[in-house]
Amino acid sequence: xxxxxxxxxxxxxxxxxxxxxxxxxxxxxxxxxxxxxxxxxxxxxxxxxxxxxxxxxxxxxxxxxxxxxxxxxxxxxxxxxxxxxxxxxxxxxxxxxxxxxxxxxxxxxxxxxxxxxxxxxxxxxxxxxxxxxxxxxxxxxxxxxxxxxxxxxxxxxxxxxxxxxxxxxxxxxxxxxxxxxxxxxxxxxxxxxxxx
Ligand SMILES: Cc1cc2nc3c(=O)[nH]c(=O)nc-3n(C[C@H](O)[C@H](O)[C@H](O)COP(=O)(O)O)c2cc1C
Numbered sequence: 001x002x003x004x005x006x007x008x009x010x011x012x013x014x015x016x017x018x019x020x021x022x023x024x025x026x027x028x029x030x031x032x033x034x035x036x037x038x039x040x041x042x043x044x045x046x047x048x049x050x051x052x053x054x055x056x057x058x059x060x061x062x063x064x065x066x067x068x069x070x071x072x073x074x075x076x077x078x079x080x081x082x083x084x085x086x087x088x089x090x091x092x093x094x095x096x097x098x099x100x101x102x103x104x105x106x107x108x109x110x111x112x113x114x115x116x117x118x119x120x121x122x123x124x125x126x127x128x129x130x131x132x133x134x135x136x137x138x139x140x141x142x143x144x145x146x147x148x149x150x151x152x153x154x155x156x157x158x159x160x161x162x163x164x165x166x167x168x169x170x171x172x173x174x175x176x177x178x179x180x181x182x183x184x185x186x187x188x189x190x191x192x193x194x195x196x
Contacts, residue, residue, distance in 0.1 A: 005077040009095035010085040023161040060104035071102035079182035084115035086124040107136040110181035120145025142177045144170040
């Protein structure tokens with residue numbers, strides 16, 4: 001079974017993020033190929049990046065204990081999903097900071113995104129894909145976009161994400177593709193010589 005971390009990408013009080021988190025955990029429970037652990041950035045309580053020497057020059061080690069604990073935790077997983085709130089057409093500061101707070105642990109692993117907002121977080125997700133490539137990750141093509149109608153439906157009309165069949169299908173596609181990449185890259189990481 002693959003170990004996948006679900007990173008909760010926003011931390012503000014009353015965040016919407018908890019809705020997709022709950023729904024993704026429910027989706028993962030119905031599968032036999034994925035163990036999904038929730039990594040809440042509220043609990044990680046990371047400092048804003050404050051290393052005096054970039055981790056890239058120190059073998060990926062961090063001096064701040066909370067960043068060090070975070071990057072070790074990240075290292076336990078075969079792949080990642082992040083919930084993506086879109087703040088001013090970009091990802092949240094806390095999610096970007098969480099990506100900066102590990103280095104080698106992300107390398108050659110897949111990440112998928114579940115966005116929400118007016119256009120389903122699509123603009124923030126596009127930026128995250130570029131960031132993920134720089135971290136030597138494999139960002140998935142497949143994504144879940146909870147756009148205006150379902151976003152407002154859940155927020156203001158007591159609807160649930162399960163009321164939208166196309167979202168359930170997107171969730172399945174995301175898990176299926178994440179599993180494919182996670183399996184493939186796990187083999188590659190153990191079998192192939194690493195190139196810089
Ligand atoms: C600072 C800020 C900027 C926002 N900018 C956008 C935006 O660019 N696009 C969008 O679709 N929604 C935007 N929103 C609305 C968010 O989609 C909405 O508040 C959502 O619930 C945020 O996710 P969260 O509740 O998990 O923090 C913004 C919200 C905040 C607080």
